Amino acid sequence: MKSIPIRSIQPQQEKTFGFDSFKIRSVSEVLSGKDLNQDLHRHDFYFFLAVTKGAGLHAIDFIKHTVTQHSIFIMRPGQVHLLQLKAGSEGYLLEFNKEFLSPVNGNQLVRKAATRNVCKLEKKDFNTLSTTLQNMLEEYQAKQEGYENVIRANLEIFLTRFLRYRQNSEAAAKANSYQQEKLQEFMDLLETKISATKQVAAYADMMHLSPFQLNSITKSLVGKTVAELIEAQILLEAKRYLVATSNQVNQIAFQLGYEDVSYFIRFFKKRTGQTPEAFRKNSH
Secondary structure, three states: OOOOOEEOOOOHHHOOOOOOOEEEEEHHHHHOOOOEEEEEEEEOOEEEEEEEEOOEEEEEOOEEEEEOOOEEEEEOOOOEEEEEEOOOOEEEEEEEOHHHOOOOHHHHHHHHHOOOOEEEOOHHHHHHHHHHHHHHHHHHHHOOOOHHHHHHHHHHHHHHHHHHHHHHHOOOOOOOHHHHHHHHHHHHHHHHHOOOOOOHHHHHHHOOOOHHHHHHHHHHHHOOOHHHHHHHHHHHHHHHHHHHOOOOHHHHHHHOOOOOHHHHHHHHHHHHOOOHHHHHHHOO
8 A cells, every 4th residue: 555655845966055045936837737636745845726717626634625716725734735736827836944934923923824825815805815826936937146045035925924914814814813723733733743633732731831721722713622623633643554555454553543443443333433443444
């Protein structure tokens, strides 16, 4: 069984000294008049797809999203995705490593931007962001003196405006910066602690919050309880193991912290409608 391939921004043989942590392309250039069908893979960098117009399917961490105009898709490093775009689609593909951004402001911006994988924007807001992306594309292609600094500055402008427009486009997103930071802290803990820790109170304690406070934050920002997000992370990790490795189900259960394999199988089937082995078979 093949594992999920991991892609880097520049293939090793194409890397250029000093500027191999950033890449931007137009969607029409990538498509060249043909449909795009990328199999399941993951990246070791941030990935933004801004769709001016077009159609297709974008599955991120096994959740399917329809590609529509004026939408922006965002992936964090390590997330799994499958991308299909129809010929004639237009927009921009933006890729960069966290090392490309300024260590304080830039990384803080992209961490906030990447808390959601999909955002649908108003046309005028999307067009403003498209102008910034086009500026970056032109600088990237021309490579005149100081172009790296111009691109880096434009990227921070893009991220700042994107966060502003996203907040405007989502009436329910009235979170303050403290809540956003706490949500990101919780999501980071889930990524690293889920195999060992599955209790709401334990995560709240690690964050110096009460379970009530943490639940209030997650329900306000993403409409889910802490317990629901914990379950979602367990299922996501299980799916990744099932698709990316040839490990037996009992091995995966142990890796996820379950000593009772039958309980893990019942948990997985109850929430997905299929056994782990059936999910693995249907994913290949």
